[in-house]
Amino acid sequence: LDQRFSEIYKERWNELRSQVDLAGQTASYFIDRELQIAEAHDAGITVTREELQDAILQNPSFRREDGEFVGAETYKRIIRAYFRMAPEEFEQRLIEDLLIGKLNALAERGIWISDAEAVDEYRRQREVSDLDVIQLRYEPHLADVVVSEDDARSAFERAGEEYHRDEQRVIRYLVVETAKLRRLLEVDEKELAGYYEDHRDEFLQGEQANARHILIRVAPDATEVEGAEVEVRANGVAAIARQGADFSELAAIHSEDPGSKDSGGDLGWFGRGRMVKEFEDAVFSAKPGEIIGPVKSQFGYHIIRVEAFRPEHQQPFEEVEEQVRFRVVEGRAAAETEARATALMRRLETERPDTQTQWQAIADEDEVVALNQSLPFNAGAAIPGASEGAELAGNAFAAAIGDIHGPVAAPRGWIVWQLEEIRPAGIPPFDDVRTEVEQTLRRERALELTIEEGRQLAERWRLGGDGAVLAAEIGSTVTEARDHRRGAPVGTMGVIPALDREVFSAGEGKVLDPINAGGRGIVVVRVQKLDLVDPVELDDLLDDIRARLTADRAGQLMRAIINERRRDTVVTIDNELIRRFAPTNS
Template sequence: MLKLMRDNLKNLKWILWFVVFIFVLLIFVDWGAGRGRGRGMEGLAAKVGGVAITEAQFLRELRSTEERYRQQYGEQWEQLRQQVDLAAMTLQNMIDREILLRHAARMGFRVEDEELLKRIVSFPGLQREDGSFVGEELYTRILRANQTTPEAFEEALRRDMLLEKLEQALLGGIVIPDAEVEREYRRRNEKASFDVLFVGSNMAMNRVTASEAEARAYYDSHQDEFTHGEQRRLLYLLVDNLKLRRTLTVPESQIVEYYTTHQNEFQTSEEVRARHILIRPATQGEQGWRDAQTRLREVAQRAMAPGADFAALARQYSEDEGSKASGGDLGWFGRGRMVKEFEDAVFALQVGQVSGPVKSQFGYHLIKLEERRPAGVEPLEQVRDRVRDRVAEGLADAEGSRRAAALREKIEAAKLSTDEQWRSLADDVVTSNVTPYFAAGEPIPGVGRDPELLAEVAAAKEGAVGGPRRTPRGWIVYRVSQIRKAGTTPFEEAKQEAEEGAKRQKAVALLRQELEGRRANLMSAPFSTVAPLVGGTANTVTDHTRGSAIPGVGVAQALEEAVFATPIGGLTPVVAVGDRGVAVAKVTAKTVFNAQEFARDKETVRKSLVQAELDRLLAALLAEAKREDPPTVNQELLNRFKNRAG
């Protein structure tokens, strides 16, 4: 490779930047390699499909990882260090990397020397001020000053590039439909505050009965409840991410730091704001188009006259029903948002200028450019809230991990094994939850479908404790509370359960009827005064987002939909929450879907969904690879670091 680089250097401007880059990449320098650990694992940290991860490589990567976290968390790191198993996490990352490299090779990917050269000479730290390569001599000196060689550095870089190719191949198969993007945008941005009253079905169970015929009907119509493979039920403690974020304060220094180090996230392309008047052809024949052009030219004469009110003319003449009422205002948009003919015309205009007739597939347009916003970086003041949310998300994730680890430690130290003992650990941020029964391979209700977690739970015995695990709602610690064997339960054996199910249905129907009868009282009185009268519980919910648990109710999509469909100050219908009970909400505030903001953020949301799907695909790939060929880990080596952490 060095033979391809024959140039010289007098000075170097980016050495410090490049030193940091090299520090992250290196995994080949020894750091006090330990002694042999276990039969066949002397000097090794792990074996992955015939590839050995040496103890020296592991120790070097462990030091590098710890240094990165120390720089990221500063003084907080010493406290956080005691809450995480950094050695196990580091080795797991190295194992995952080897598995993915092997998969990339199987798919036929490789990095040619020319590609590698192009990447190396693109680093600012290896360029002169005029952009040319610094030369072989200084290149070698820089690497050796950082305790590596050109050969080792290039091999590490080649591996990184190979993983990039694998990632790009997976990304090529990921398509996120617009409807899914909108659902996710709504989930993230639509918020509602409301008072909620929940009445459990148990409040009416002693007032209803179920005959054997009703029990049989319930059994027949709910076969999925009685026919099943082996199923599990989890009790889990959730460090609720949304609740945790409300307790965190984001320092201004971290907002500024994130903004300055993530400038690429806030880059904007050139945008314009324009108005238009559209005249559609009455027919698709030549005459129809000629008539439309003639009518637009008549309007154009008036629009180009001194002092003309373009917006008023648009309201009077435009045939674009989507923008007519707003005076033809199309809002801000960038390139690629409009049809090509329209785009070419509008971006060629000067601010305040009106175009001549522009023909598109929709008809003839008259366009006025109102404003132009050049490409650049959004100012911090405009994106401060977004930056704060992203920093808070990172802080909450780290704090959630720490709290979940502390919960696991407390559970193990006190040998907490009953549901009551686990529920006692709940607080303002930690919630206690029980899943319905679910089968192997199915998403865990309320938790998600992380392949590694599903595999872990499927292999766990009754009473096993797991976690901490990251989920979309926050970090969890779980216990397999019950395992139900596979099979179809005969009606005679399931009769009591079927009777209970039929009674719950009747109890929910009765409670809905009774609460609807109190509608006037519910509208006028605080729920806190109504709750004791009906045996329910009242809660005030602030900034609820779609898909999150509702305090006192849990995840309840029907209630959620009712809340977002009800105007501020209104009362939702009484909604059944499965067979657990009924709920009604009084809406106090809402942040609703904003079409313009969605158009602005649509592609950012899509990218995040693509990334989430990529992460899921990689996790599934890793889980399957480990199932087919489990890696061998030097557990004695890891235990040594657990003892050291202490």
Template sequence: MLQSLRDKTSGWIATAILGLLVVPFAFFGMEQYLFQRNDTFAAKIEAPPTWWPSAPAMWPLTMLWQRDEISAEDFRAAFERSRQQQRQQQGEQFDPREFESIGNKRKVLDTLVDQRVLAMTAARAGVAVGDAQVRREIEKIPAFQVDGKFNPQRYQLALTSQAPSRTPRQFEQEVRDSLQQSMIPAAVAETAFVTPSELQRLLRLLGEKRDVSFAMLPPPPPDAGPVSAVDIQKWYDSHAADYRVPETVSLEYVEINGATLPAATAAADDDALRQRYVQEKSRFSEPEQRLASHILIKVDPKASAAEQKAAEAKAAALAQQARQPGADFAALARANSDDTGSKAAGGDLGWVAKDVMVKPFEDALYAMQAGEIRGPVKTEFGWHVIQLREIKAGKQVPFEQVREQLAREQADADRDRVFNDLTGKLVDQINKNPTTLVPAARLANLPVQTIGPFARGQGTGIAANLALQRVAFSESMIEDGTVSDPIELGPNHSVLIRVAQHTQAHQLPLAQVSQRVIASIRGDRAAKAQAAIADKLVAQVRAGMPLKELAAAQHLAASDVPAVPRGAPVPDKLTADAIFNVPPPAPGKVSPGKTILADGRAVVFAVSKVIPGDPAEASADQKASLQQQLSEMAGADDVEGLVKALRKRTVVTIAEDRL
């Protein structure tokens, strides 16, 4: 039998079958061995090659696709930045637990994906950002300015004091990337426009005025009529939610506030501050700066040798001219430089610190003497002629000038340390006995306080905090009666709670609320009677009877107000909105309407004339401002549509487990 099997599997037919089987295994199995990797991305964006935009998303064709990944670290950094922004905006209402929801994480990640998609699109389109543009953008940042002007020292200190610190080159790359990804959407937004006819139509609408007459009915008289038991039961059944007692809790809690801890007011120790000053000495040094100007002869890195040589020769000739006695370097720069960022200023680059310019330029600049002109100097942007006008030596800021800053930082660090240590001890003690706050409070010398009962959304003090309410009304806290984890109320401000008493929401019996039900029925009958009177008046006005005569017949005062402008509270905001919502009246007719005010009064009105706004009444500045607002709104819609269209052309893979 074995020989028979061997004979049947050794012929050309068996070989052909084996060959056919190899093909699918090669395409759908081998890549698992050849391309094994340990993925760490939070999101992966893949786009087809520019030369084949319709390439199908199937292996092995996906090997041709362009890829970008958002690492888990990038996502966490963006998520933390968003957390800080939300905390600053919401203050005590900030809910850390809600912020940690998967929906919010996806929202932050989607923003990052949109940014990367735009960056990929810009790179694929060949969009580049020059050094001059990056420099101008950085110089506009207020955090790097002193008296409204860019200050290199402030720039260096600001970067080193961040957590984590960044070098100027790293920050410049971030700015460059941000500018690159924003250039296409900015260009798209700038193309949005509003036609003159659209602007005229909107001006006529915004400036519209209406002639109106109105009469105000007094509040309805109290309804004192009898209410039957059937009506009472029917109202009670149909408005059951109005007669429920909400769920409530009473809490025991221990509050930990870093601002009131003893270490928060401890005096700073000079020896410790000096030691910190020595350890972080680089933060308080003023780097050497050089006042420089340059002339750039731009040349593409891919240019031919002849083009490169011609650009170098031009730069050499300009350098020679600049060295001549009495030569005006600024005039030469204005006439010849290709750097649009500095050309108009005569090539002035301002005070330049290290790690600001590209390396070949920086190396040449820092090898020069004051008053020297050097060139040509080759960089990726072309050939430079550099003038060093002045040198400002670096210096160390003395301890005395930064002592107060160090003391504040030390106090903050001490406060954080004491707060974290105390919180840790409390949690450790509670873990030993999670059903009571007393031992932990005694250990921390903090009081156990009580608050409540309160319902959802009705607490005061710390009970008004939404994060605390979510924990207090959670099923586990109510059922177990255990102490919660620390709930963050603010920076260095937390609270641990335990539900001491819980009352379920329940329906109040009819016998207990019968008087409230009767009052509601009578109030509803009075309101309906008032609305019926107003509806009758509206119907009579619509039939052609003058509102003034109808009002006089009911001893009501009617007012005629011509040319009521849009937005004017005549006679009140609710009625004013209704006046401009009714359709324009037909010739010889009026457009009536009514509103019921909060105090029960009714207003019946009749619009007799609509006066379109006159665009000529708007000033040139008002027209320009309105046109800009409309263009910006249209541009924002266009950019949103662009991003959606670009997302459809990419394949985005989300790693939910890494969020």
């Protein structure tokens, strides 16, 4: 690795060497190598004596000028002199290299890259465009759309199969609402003070830290070289911070943590257990004002500025009174809710009500009880208002009409329920899906109006209109997408595949017809610049492109296999031994 980075960074490597954990990366390299060898053995891969001999003869050092082998004695002297190891060790290393090569070749044989896939990938990587994009939302036109019942019925009849439903169930249920009960409960100060005294240890606030950080991310599938380059970058940012640069400005420029980047890397106050261990250990062992790192974690490299600490202390009752009140009320409300639901269940089992009127009469007797009817639901679905998981739906599909069940914990409290209806699979009656049909039709018509608006805007743009002015007239702006590649997001609109399909087959200076951007409305695009691949060049490079893609895919596959094997393997690293052999600056 030291030699490899020296070749990459040339004269800069001496100053950068101390910023990279070469020892750790070297250890990681040898661990991965051993795991690859084990994987090759498990796959039944072997190396014959003939293959080993051929590999030896591939090295010019072991051939005379006429191409013949230099002889056994000369061969051994060369290995000892130049490779500084015994011939047996050299040959074992070579066998291992051949095993790994065969393993990679086996991975490549399982991958097929078509011509179309190779062309698409090459274009995606190489072709770029400069675009001006105006987004037109369809929502403002919803108010202009009127959908009559006849319109909705006609749309339903045309697309009836789209509304096909699997077999469904409907339940009615009484819910004892915790929130309503909570508002009725009264708690005196004596009860609150008693709870606080009984739970004093729960209001002991541990030491807290206030810090800012700059996160430099490392991709999960990054190679050793890529990981080292990120580490070098992180060390560079840390060095600038230590020289007195404004940490908040550095965070705004360099940090890749969207949650804190815009606030100068500010993480606020946090205690132990809130952050990943590596980050936490570094912060709580530092001093206020100290800049530490880069600290490596699962997210990447953190450069951290520790702002201040708060020591562990007992929070006084006055400081946590509202928290205590919430706990006391919540505990009583939860217990009382379940008790009332249990009482309701006993009553329902005795009276066996089977009409909506009878169920409503029972609900009306208690102000914290409400009667609900579910929307039709499928097996394995959550039931809005009644359950967040699929267990209740599963029980409903196993129940018979009229069965009463409960009590069951629900998002709003506790419920008791009855299976009211079984709806067979098929296209439901229009009235059951009328609202859904009307909403779909309104969106479609609003989008049609938006497309027409986009056509008019595009035509005015083609005739010389100012894009910024045209966009402002409809309450939008021009998004400038520079060096745009296929699959890249367009501003805040995200990835728009339809835009990519149109743009790269257009001409420079063209204003395209409105492009449907799905739920984001439509976009009108002016193509400012196109940098396309030469078809003749592409045809000449096709085999090379396919080979590179195959190798890339095989590499990804092997990394995934080795990472999985690494997770299942216990590895012990002697860090002290590794440090003793680490290269030093020269």
